[in-house]
Structure formats: structure tokens, C-alpha cells
Amino acid sequence: MDSTLKEQKNVYFVGIGGIGMSALARWFRLRGFRVGGYDRTPSPLTEKMLTEERIEINYEDDVEAIPAAYRDPEDTLLIYTPAVPKESWQLGFFTRNGFILHKRSQVLGMLSRSGKALCIAGTHGKTTTTTLLAYLLKNSSVGCNAFLGGISVNFGTNLLTDPASDYLVVEADEYDRSFLQLDPWIAGITAMDADHLDIYGNREAMVEAFGEFAARTAEQGLLFLKKGLRLAGRKADSYYALDAPSDIYSDRLRVEGIRYRFDYHGRGREIPDLLLGIPGRINVENATLAIAVALEAGATPEEIRAALPGFRGVERRFSILAEGRVTYMDDYAHHPREIEAVLSSARELWPDQKLTVVFQPHLYTRTRDLSAGFAAALDLADEVLLLDIYPAREEPLPGVDSELIRKQLKKPGRILSKEALLKYVEEEVQEGVFMTMGAGDIDRLVPDLARLFAER
Helix, strand or coil: CCHHHHCCCEEEEECCCCHHHHHHHHHHHHCCCEEEEECCCCCHHHHHHHHHCCCEEECCCCHHHCCHHHCCCCCEEEEECCCCCCCCHHHHHHHHCCCCEEEHHHHHHHHHCCCEEEEEECCCCHHHHHHHHHHHHHCCCCCCEEEEEEEECCCCEEEECCCCCCEEEEEECCHHHHHHHCCCCEEEECCCCCCCHHHHCCHHHHHHHHHHHHHCCCCCCEEEEECCCCCCCCCCCEEEEECCCCCEEEEEEEEECCEEEEEEEECCEEEEEEECCCCCHHHHHHHHHHHHHHHHHCCCHHHHHHHHHHCCCECCCCEEEECCCEEEEEECCCCHHHHHHHHHHHHHHCCCCCEEEEECCECHHHHHHHHHHHHHHHCCCCEEEECCCECCCCCCCCCCCCHHHHCCCCCCEEECCHHHHHHHHHHHCCCEEEEEECCCCHHHHHHHHHHHHHHC
16 A cells, blocks of 8 residues: 555545545545545435445535544545535635645555556446456456446446455546556556547547556556557557457357347457347447456456356446336436447347437536537437536536537437426337436436336
């Protein structure tokens, strides 16, 4: 463990409820630290940490809500997320009172240097790929520790630990240039589509940051890139692809129910007739990278073949929640390329059924920058229902709302409130495939929708 971390006995998180922050909080708690934190609203994740793992959580941005145990900079490590506004009262208290403020990415970087870090980056695909990689290693003789960007359905958690393993699987997040704190032993990059332009300004600057991330890969380590991606500086050791010849590739895709069989080839290894446990053509591409990294870490082809059919994916990633007259699916997709991949997979699996999608745009800046791309991707559906933009950390921008997307649609589209959506579904959606998508709080509607469709 890094000396900075050893010196502390308490750890306090400002913004503890995020998927990345909560994994770190749980890691420290498992190692005997006293852990507390603040978040804006309760969630199933924070409630579980509070009740089952004895992590002290408060939901009021007030200095008085900070427990006395975390008010001394001599024995408390302070970790925050940039998603918390700079005007936060709690953040202000720690700034004024001599605490060294560590970003989540800085602490994760410290941990990445304590073993062999297997880091997966990319503007989409990284959560599923990271989770599958961790699943394959946990189901092999290699084992691993893992910080995941979603809740693994197999393990029911976003954190995996294994004191006997040197490997640390990490989702490398490009937001706020967080991944530039990591030092990968093996790095993989799945995609570099324009995103987070509020941070980078333009795609060129974002690609440059991916190049800096790739350059941090250990000299004796490996860098895997999706075929077609180009970076300045560190050259890829191997490119991977789906249904196209490359250094590493998968081909001969065959649909079996709603899952895929395929053959894997790469770096001197051939593994024919694999079965992936989750649907979606894009997930075979994600599996190709995960398999390649797992093999390099020491998993055997036999272990991979045995484990792969049992993979159940990540919560809110192509998740099928009800089947019957209506097949109901939920997904975290919040970028045009992600939406395109998900809807294309749904079209391939259910070609003759009406496809209705509900999308909640995430961030005003992303909606402004990518509205045309959102409309084009959503047009793969038969009907589009839009919720209002989820602002997250942003203030509204003049002229930027969900109407910006709706007016560019070619397919029928309308804007609904959350309350009106539930009523619309109850009265109008009688058959076909129905999907909810977005990275905001649309997930709060999922239990009600799943129950409604299951009752039918």
C-alpha cells in the first residue's frame, strides 16, 4: 500500500455514492479503515454500504453533518469526486482546514502501482469489458482484485478482492482525464468517439489524452487497441476486431437463442466454439478484448471456455428485465455510438417486433454537442420517447433541451415527464420490445416498469 494511505486511519468521501467512489470506500472499509462520506441523495448502493458494511453516510451538504472522527487532517484521508460542485459546504470545510484533497483517480492511481494493473479505457464498452475480464480471472487459477464501473450481476458488487493475486482490474475513466493517474501493466482501448467535450474542448484533445494514457503502459507490458484506432506515441502491441482479420479477432458468429457462439483467434491461441452468456453483438467484441487480456494474465483457454457461458453481465447493460407480450430492456447507454450499438443488437435479435425506446439525455453540453448523433442513433427504433435532460453537475444552457433531439428525429418522437411516461406505458405499450436508456436518474423508473410488464 502507498505510504500516503498507510499514514491514515480514517477515510472520508465527498460524493461517496458514485459507482467509482463507492468501490473505493468499500475497499478501505475491508482493510480496517473507519470510512464515512457525504452524498446528495440516498440510493440502493449507499443504503447497502450504510447498513451492511458500517460505512457512515450523510445526505446533507452541511459542515455539521461531518462526524467528529473525520475533522482532523492528521489522521483522515479526504477523497472527493469532481462531480461534486466546488461550492459544496463540506468540500469547503476540508479545503479551509488544511486537508490535502485527493481525487478518486489519484487514489486509484496509487493502488494501480501496488500490483499489475489491467486497465480498460474507451468512450464505450469499457464497463462490460472490465467486468468480463474480472469475471474470467476470478473463475481461473489467476484471480484478481477489481474496481468496476458498474454492478456485476454475477458478484452483486462493483469491487472484487483477492489478497493472493497481484492483478488489479481497473476501469480507466477518461472523464476529467482521470485515467492519466493510472499506470497499466496491460492497457486496452475500446473506442475514442467524441465525448466529454466540456472537459476536452474537441475530439483531437480527447484523443491526445488517450495517447497519454497509452504511453503510461509499462515498457514490458502490452497495449491492445481496437482495429481502426490510431494514437501518437506508444504503438499498439496488438489490434483486436470483430469479424475482420486482425492480430486478435473473433469470427463465425452464430445466434443461439439470444446469445452468440463464436471462434477466438489471436497471439498464437485459437479457441473455437465459445458461447457468451449475455446477448448483443457488441458484447462479442468486448469479449474479444477481455479474453485477450485474460490469456496474457495467465488464464487458460480451458478456463475461459468453461467460464464464458456463465457471465451475466453488468446491471443496466443490455439487461432484460421482463419477457412476454413485451420484452423490457434497460441500458446505461448515453452516447450516440452506445445507443446505436444497443439498438442494432436489439434489431438483430427481434427483427420483426416494434421497438420503442425511452431516452433520458445526460448533460446539457453533451446534448448540445451530439444532438444530431443522438437523433440518428435513436432513429433505429420505431418510436422514441424523450425525458428531460438530466443535468448532473451542470447548469442549464439557453436553447438546449430534449426538443433539440426530438426535432431532428425522422421517426415518431415525443417528450414526456416521468409521470406521463408511466401512464403512457400502462395504456399504450401492449407488445414488442421496450427499452429505457440513459445515465441520469431514469433508473429510478426501472423497478416500476419491470413490475408493470411482468404483471402482464
